[in-house]
Amino acid sequence: MPLIRAPAQRLAIGLLSACLAVVLWPCAPAPAYTLYGFEDEYGIVHLAETKTSERDVLVYEGPADPRLGFTEIKRLLRQKGGVAAARRQDWIADTVRPYGAFPASGGGPYAFGPVTTSGPLVDMIRRSSAAHRVPMELLYAVVEQESGFQAGAVSPKGAQGLMQLMPDTQATMDVADPFEPEKNIAAGARFLRMMLDRFRETPLALAAYNAGPEVVARSGGVPPIPETLRYVQRIMARQAMLQGMFDREEKRKAPAVVTPRALGGKRPHPGPSSGNSPR
Numbered sequence: 001m002p003l004i005r006a007p008a009q010r011l012a013i014g015l016l017s018a019c020l021a022v023v024l025w026p027c028a029p030a031p032a033y034t035l036y037g038f039e040d041e042y043g044i045v046h047l048a049e050t051k052t053s054e055r056d057v058l059v060y061e062g063p064a065d066p067r068l069g070f071t072e073i074k075r076l077l078r079q080k081g082g083v084a085a086a087r088r089q090d091w092i093a094d095t096v097r098p099y100g101a102f103p104a105s106g107g108g109p110y111a112f113g114p115v116t117t118s119g120p121l122v123d124m125i126r127r128s129s130a131a132h133r134v135p136m137e138l139l140y141a142v143v144e145q146e147s148g149f150q151a152g153a154v155s156p157k158g159a160q161g162l163m164q165l166m167p168d169t170q171a172t173m174d175v176a177d178p179f180e181p182e183k184n185i186a187a188g189a190r191f192l193r194m195m196l197d198r199f200r201e202t203p204l205a206l207a208a209y210n211a212g213p214e215v216v217a218r219s220g221g222v223p224p225i226p227e228t229l230r231y232v233q234r235i236m237a238r239q240a241m242l243q244g245m246f247d248r249e250e251k252r253k254a255p256a257v258v259t260p261r262a263l264g265g266k267r268p269h270p271g272p273s274s275g276n277s278p279r
Contacts, residue, residue, distance in 0.1 A: 035060040035068070039077050041084040043243065047073070047133055048197065057082035069130035112238060113144070117246060121149060124182045126246070128189035136246045138202065139189055141238035142209070145231065146188075151181045163188025202239075206232045 036056040037047040048056070057080045059073060060066055068076070077083050116122055125143060129136040146164040147153035159166050161184035170178050173187035195205035195213060207222040208215075210231045215223050222232055 032063050033060070033065050034058065035065075035073075037073065037077060038082040039074065039084060041086050043087070044202065045070070045074065045077065045135065046200070048200070052200070055082070055084075067131060068133070070133055070135065071130070073133060112241070113148075115242065115245060116149075121181065122246075124185050127182075128186045131186065132189040132193040134189050134192055134196070135239070137239045137242035138235070139185075139192070140242060140246070141235045142188070142192065142206070143185065144238065145235050151184070152179055160184075165191075203232050203236060206235050 034049060035047060035058075036049070036051045037045060037059050038053065038055040038057060039045045040055075046053070046056075047059075051058075057077065059076050059080065059082070060068065122140070125139050126136060128134070129139045143149060143162050146159075147162045149162065151162050153162070153164065154160050155164055157166070160170070160178035162181055163184055165173070165175060165178050165184060165187060169175075169191060170187070173190060175183055175187045178184055192205060192209055195208040196202065198213065199205050199208060199216065203222055204216055207228050211223055211225055211228045215225075222229065
């Protein structure tokens with residue numbers, strides 16, 4: 001004989017099934033992309049797609065990577081309380097001290113050339129810095145160290161272009177022409193961002209860029225390779241020297257906003273008619 005349930009029993013079973021469905025079926029899918037980060041007491045920004053530190057704040061949450069520029073990320077960190085209250089400026093002197101005085105040009109293995117803060121190449125570096133969330137000072141220092149800003153540079157080991165991309169890196173980053181400046185910088189910045197995300201510390205990311213990520217992973221730190229040690233120290237020193245320089249240049253070039261208050265309460269005269277405005 002088939003089992004016949006009373007209406008009350010069927011109602012109870014239906015309610016139980018509905019409750020289980022609510023528990024087991026999420027109301028909405030989790031966001032596909034999150035970005036966490038903080039700015040430490042040295043002014044260095046740390047970013048990751050997962051929360052890895054108590055200092056991390058949620059910078060962005062949404063369905064896809066919004067490709068925030070570095071300036072916007074720093075603004076959001078300030079807005080959300082992700083900036084260290086205490087600041088240290090002495091780290092620049094501490095970082096640079098081992099190198100002594102830096103001549104303007106020439107003068108030994110640790111000499112740096114004059115800083116270029118404007119022009120097409122700097123604009124390319126700035127765009128890649130924003131697109132791949134790599135600090136402008138760091139990316140500039142890497143390009144300077146790798147190629148001396150020579151787009152046609154080729155190393156004895158076969159690295160090519162401004163950021164000295166090896167052939168396997170070119171293939172990974174889908175670079176057809178390593179001597180095309182903007183694409184070379186963009187690929188190098190993207191690879192450097194990958195190293196920063198993987199190793200979470202700038203010296204380790206730089207060591208990975210120079211010696212390879214697996215060498216750094218096996219070493220558990222910056223590998224004791226003289227060339228790599230010099231490479232990391234030099235770029236860290238240059239980044240320290242450049243701190244804030246490009247931001248100041250951008251502010252200097254920004255057009256001044258004229259307000260009625262600045263004009264003594266008078267509105268600026270619109271000037272002569274162009275001939276196209278309505279009478």
